Amino acid sequence: MGVAEDTTLLIDTDVHESPPQGRGMKDLIPYFDPHWQRYIKGVGGEWQGHGTSSTYITPLPPYGNRADWNVNGERAGSTVEEMQKQLFEGEGVSIAILGGPNFSPSGLVTDPEFATALASAYNDYEIENWLDKDERLRGSVHVAAQVPEAAAREIDRVGAHPQIVQVLLPLATDKQWGDPIYRPIWEAALRNDLVLSFHHTNRTQTTLGWPRYFIEWHTMAAPQAAQNQVLSLICSGTFDRYPELKVVMLEGGVTWVHWLIWRLDQQYRELRQNIPWVKRLPSEHIRDNVRVATQPMTEVTTSEFVKLIEMTDTARCYVFATDYPHYDADTPRNVLPRSLPPELLRRIRYQNALETFPRLANLAN
């Protein structure tokens, strides 16, 4: 796609801030209660870390970031000042929604009380060190969804912050997201005017497990998981029960949506009796409730992309994302060319996000 400059509002739905000291979470120590601080410090017990199931050789060390964004060897995305320079000034982003460093308390398989405390500490860290420092930043509530009632309380605790716009959850969990056990979280999100956003972590596998090489995992894990979770949410009647609920699938690519619409509508016509609580065609739920972040944008021509959207009536489904500061971040001047139809360009740059995130609606003025 060609090069173009555009100065209208640009909302970036997938931005990663990172605590400077990394995944050991020592930056969070002041935000934990004293008894949990001990296990981060390694005094009187020690948290063994997030654990990692992914051991792949990745292409751009250190940190997997775009190399030119790691200034002087510092981790990109670890200071507000660098983010302001690189994302707001460099890429022309107007509003950036922070999703954290791809850690997820929901993915911790042990110590659910600690996972809950980790989420709370991170939320307080995020507010004080990021959101309070730049009004263009928006944030996420991190939760330990394996303890749904506690997760709901955490959403109520920090959800009132005016710059919080979403609840962030991992793409893969032991129980798929359609499971009714998660309803307290959905209800908390709704009463706080928040959307649910889903992002992969290093625990997200493909449907066949861990493939041999990073290229295989990076091709397949996120889009497969995104489809599975959208499928789960729809088939368990989530959007029939909560028609106002919006979900955003981050960093899984864009073109799986069309295939899923075709496949799932076909299956619903044949197998509706299997899920009689679902009252609408799945494609209608997708158009009304599911949003997909554009990064990584499929590298097709503008006309091919437009045809896909027209074939599936999905112009409302896409929200823009860079995935700053990761090595495969999309830059708006490449993926949002002026050759796109103006209405579609406007929708992807900001309009769809304004209609999706209740907390962003005031930006329309």
Added chain:
Amino acid sequence: MTQQRVCRFEELEVGRLKEARIDNLSIVLARTPDGRVFALRDTCPHMGAKLSHGLLLEAFESSDVDDYRLAEDRFVIRCPWHGYEFALEDGRCLGDPERVRVRAYPVAVRDGEVWVERA
């Protein structure tokens, strides 16, 4: 509009489908446990299967996950090929009622005879 006699009421078994014809038109007849009789065109609009080879079943009523109540007064024909379900009352496909529909014909039972009206 004309009504044509297609069979005797007693020829219809409760819970079973019966193939019949009006001139050159194939229809499927269904008798429900409460004694009502319905007629639909005997061709699935999906792939052309004969609905009379399918199943006559109670429709599901449901308001939430794990709620599989069988309706007492609503019945469907489930297509033998892919499982599309059509409501007896209006021929609408339960999975896509706005876009997929099979023609339904008014039925009358008089003096033990089943009459179908073809528009």
